[in-house]
Amino acid sequence: METLVKKLCVWMEGKIIEAKAKGMVFGLSGGLDSAVVATLSIRIFPQNTLAIIIPCHSLQADINDALDFIDKFNIPYKIIDVSKVYDSFIDLLNDKEKKRSFKLSEANIKPRLRMTTLYYFANKLNYLVVGTGNKSELMIGYFTKYGDGGADILPLGNLLKSQVRELAEYLGIPKKIINKPPSAGLWEGQTDEKEIGISYEQLDKYLKTEKLNNKIIEKKIQDKIVKSAHKRIIPAKPPF
Numbered sequence: 001m002e003t004l005v006k007k008l009c010v011w012m013e014g015k016i017i018e019a020k021a022k023g024m025v026f027g028l029s030g031g032l033d034s035a036v037v038a039t040l041s042i043r044i045f046p047q048n049t050l051a052i053i054i055p056c057h058s059l060q061a062d063i064n065d066a067l068d069f070i071d072k073f074n075i076p077y078k079i080i081d082v083s084k085v086y087d088s089f090i091d092l093l094n095d096k097e098k099k100r101s102f103k104l105s106e107a108n109i110k111p112r113l114r115m116t117t118l119y120y121f122a123n124k125l126n127y128l129v130v131g132t133g134n135k136s137e138l139m140i141g142y143f144t145k146y147g148d149g150g151a152d153i154l155p156l157g158n159l160l161k162s163q164v165r166e167l168a169e170y171l172g173i174p175k176k177i178i179n180k181p182p183s184a185g186l187w188e189g190q191t192d193e194k195e196i197g198i199s200y201e202q203l204d205k206y207l208k209t210e211k212l213n214n215k216i217i218e219k220k221i222q223d224k225i226v227k228s229a230h231k232r233i234i235p236a237k238p239p240f
Helices: 002-018 032-044 060-073 083-093 102-107 109-125 135-140 161-171 175-179 192-196 200-209 215-227
Strands: 023-027 049-053 077-079 127-129
Touching: 002 023, 002 032, 002 161, 023 032, 023 109, 032 049, 032 060, 032 161, 032 175, 049 060, 049 109, 060 175, 083 109, 102 109, 109 127, 135 161, 135 200, 135 215, 161 175, 161 200, 192 200, 200 215
Parallel strands: 023 049, 023 127, 049 077
Antiparallel strands: none
16 A cells, blocks of 8 residues: 555656646545545645635535544645635526526536636646546546546546545544545535445446446446546547
8 A cells, every 4th residue: 555655646746747836736525535635745745735625505514524634634725615606606697497407507516616716726826736536436427527527637546436445544544534425515415326326335346347246237337437438538529
């Protein structure tokens, strides 16, 4: 595990140097993935790492978890609450046709506001935005395009959720964060597994072996991988 940590740190530092940037900025949610990214970042650039907590009608418990984590690892941070901006934008849209996908359409504005906030500070400080997505989420498109998917580097992009959890344990991240149900915090009661309809255990097993004992879940994962392919590449151009 120490070898993995060293490789990730060397790779991240190399990307910063390659871009002639001065440091790293990332969103800190109080969840597992962002905590791992934060712990790696502070090892590389203790003075040039910035965590930003970006509440948007977020649970106070998640904010408290993020603040407790910051205290434990002594990470420079800011809190930028975008709740009022979100409310104003929703009011501006004034969408009367609230169809079935309306809830998700509204919710996806939150990570896009967070992305805008991160890039403001990245541009201001000449930092790179470090994304927190892992391989399990990336492969099925479980992220908001140009939201939490908007980043300069993705250090956890080749690690399954189960591997990120193992890494978190090794890095000494509090059990409270490791064991809490993964959630994007898009609405009250929202959890990753409930929204995806698949457990991370099933998803990781399929991504490792391409086989499960449940053909219905297999098909569901395969469909998600195919449908989300556009989210993992730069915008498509015609071949002529």
